[in-house]
């Protein structure tokens with residue numbers, strides 16, 4: 216008999232026959248890992264690995280990145296442009312010229328009949344930056360609609376708005392390398408190990424070298440909360456109260472950085488009044504964290520030589536998301552941490568190029584962080600593009616979350632969706648369905664034809680995906696990184712930027728403005744435009760970016776490397792060069808659990824899937840590990856209702872219902888359930904999505920539901936029928 220190792224076959228790693236590795240930045244999340252895609256002797260992508268020399272990921276990749284080469288061959292891809300009269304007709308294949316002629320005619324018809332802004336454009340955080348810039352040029356400079364926004368309103372808008380209010384400009388000030396210098400880290404509403412696995416690994420690596428306290432604020436006991444030194448299981452939607460109370464302790468115990476405050480900030484009139492009102496004892500009653508723990512965290516943060524905060528959707532997706540961000544900025548300003556090595560705030564962004572759209576797409580303004588509201592910016596851009604400056608609106612138009620109600624009310628008649636799937640990702644999807652039905656003309660431009668929103672499209676345009684085209688992404692720490700074209704798109708699918716440039720030719724003004732053909736040429740335009748702006752990339756080129764595995768902006772002409780952090784000199788972007796300490800009173804306006812709907816509904820993500828699963832829903836292992844919609848429910852609450860582990864239940868909110876599998880776990884408190892939002896016709900049938908008044912971002916994480924029994928066989932059958940793949 217053989218024991219132990221003697222009995223086992225040695226582990227063999229399959230030889231994929233890779234003969235060449237090509238460079239690409241990951242196309243999923245905003246960590247921005249540098250990857251290498253292995254090609255076999257026929258040039259077919261067969262493998263993915265982390266690029267060893269890259270500072271971001273240092274040879275690592277997470278489960279999504281490691282299978283990314285499989286995307287190129289995945290089912291459901293769009294292959295040809297397709298058209299139809301109405302959603303009740305079948306789609307018919309058409310030529311690109313036929314499709315774009317028809318699209319231009321429809322846009323012109325709608326604008327002539329109902330006004331310029333009656334045609335709306337909603338894009339994404341998942342195109343190349345060169346593509347965003349081109350889409351902005353087309354939308355702002357040629358089509359001329361002001362109702363132009365991106366899915367980043369569902370995601371990053373509160374961070375953008377908070378940065379602008381506090382510092383005078385958007386732009387996350389910190390870097391991952393700050394983990395190596397910080398003496399205290401506070402994380403708000405972020406499930407870093409699952410949603411940004413490689414940033415988490417960078418944090419763990421820093422902690423292995425040098426211990427510092429980690430405080431995680433999340434109502435769930437996430438993986439991140441489990442590794443924290445202090446977990447603050449906050450009452451949903453009340454982070455602002457906790458932050459104001461920490462500031463209260465800091466001022467009342469004299470822990471603030473008086474010199475920094477005096478030299479670099481202005482205080483809003485009511486600043487001290489609001490902070491005074493938030494003593495830890497009364498704050499504790501609202502946010503659910505006991506007063507002494509609030510004091511402890513405030514002291515740890517203020518006494519650390521350098522303290523930093525990171526945050527994600529637990530802060531942004533809230534009715535006071537923008538205020539929550541401003542309160543984090545307040546905390547970092549009063550403790551003198553902004554711009555300090557190991558200090559300050561770093562909003563962890565979401566999609567691979569959520570930053571690129573903020574900087575260059577012109578969704579909320581004009582390229583290079585310019586504003587529609589500033590006459591000089593309008594003039595600069597009009598001159599650069601060669602158009603009349605009066606063509607630009609003087610104020611930003613509607614956000615995505617206001618565009619849909621404007622369709623409902625008849626103000627908007629046509630919509631172009633570029634790389635976003637609102638039928639799954641918007642709150643209250645039953646209402647979104649009705650809205651879609653009202654459109655006279657809907658264009659869906661997506662890499663996948665089976666994307667749910669296509670159900671309502673009149674025109675479908677198939678797009679090239681990720682490394683089927685060349686360009687750059689900007690990651691969470693402002694690092695511009697490169698994606699090579701590795702393989703051809705399927706059939707007749709085209710890079711988004713080619714689609715934008717070709718459509719522009721259908722307008723006289725579009726033939727006057729230059730639309731360069733290649734990504735390096737477009738990048739060159741952006742470089743010129745960026746000179747002297749905060750997001751200065753004039754010292755970068757595609758080649759230089761590739762050589763350095765990404766460069767952090769600002770990188771002005773003549774500078775060899777990028778800049779790890781902003782505001783090191785304490786000079787801010789407000790006209791007087793100072794940051795603002797804002798007064799942020801708490802207004803408790805969430806839908807909360809009550810008799811008929813006794814549970815908080817919290818929503819988010821799992822590590823295996825990306826958003827509405829157009830990509831991950833088809834990849835072997837990712838789908839195998841997380842195949843079905845499920846709900847985390849506390850076992851004590853389940854016992855009271857007679858809900859068994861792995862049985863189906865129906866959830867009901869004031870908006871609608873959804874059937875999910877219950878997974879009993881102590882991860883959630885007794886009065887909360889948590890559901891990932893990746894599945895179609897599921898959690899967003901239930902969500903309310905109240906909007907933040909500053910950013911217009913929906914509060915996806917705070918709704919109220921009840922749990923009802925459901926016939927198990929019927930539910931299992933529904934579950935099978937509902938799976939699109």
Ligand SMILES: Nc1nc2c(c(=O)[nH]1)N[C@H]1C(S)=C(S)[C@@H](COP(=O)(O)OP(=O)(O)OC[C@H]3O[C@@H](n4cnc5c(=O)[nH]c(N)nc54)[C@H](O)[C@@H]3O)O[C@H]1N2
Nearest residue numbers: 404405406410451452527528529565566819820822825826
């Ligand atoms: N695997 C994977 N990774 C992704 C994505 C993906 O779909 N899949 N998407 C990417 C994108 S676009 C984004 S935006 C990011 C999102 O990244 P995260 O924001 O980290 O992910 P979420 O799961 O949405 O929410 C994070 C946490 O917020 C908590 N939370 C809920 N309510 C509150 C509250 O009131 N206060 C606080 N403090 N916390 C609260 C939730 O319990 C949850 O654990 O992930 C990116 N990375």
Ligand SMILES: Nc1nc2c(c(=O)[nH]1)N[C@H]1C(S)=C(S)[C@@H](COP(=O)(O)OP(=O)(O)OC[C@H]3O[C@@H](n4cnc5c(=O)[nH]c(N)nc54)[C@H](O)[C@@H]3O)O[C@H]1N2
Nearest residue numbers: 366370634635636640660661662678818826827829892915
């Ligand atoms: N309940 C709940 N809802 C949420 C959230 C939540 O936490 N809870 N999170 C919100 C957040 S943070 C986000 S970011 C949104 C995301 O919401 P969506 O933007 O709707 O999500 P995706 O599934 O990523 O949609 C992107 C689409 O772009 C396509 N695509 C990918 N690459 C390309 C390309 O290069 N070109 C083109 N043309 N198409 C491409 C994909 O196939 C996909 O259909 O969801 C929001 N919705």
Ligand code: SF4
Nearest residue numbers: 241243244248277280
């Ligand atoms: S952590 Fe994000 S960027 Fe890195 S491999 Fe995973 S999905 Fe891609």
Ligand SMILES: [Mo]
Nearest residue numbers: 369370565566
């Ligand atoms: Mo996001």
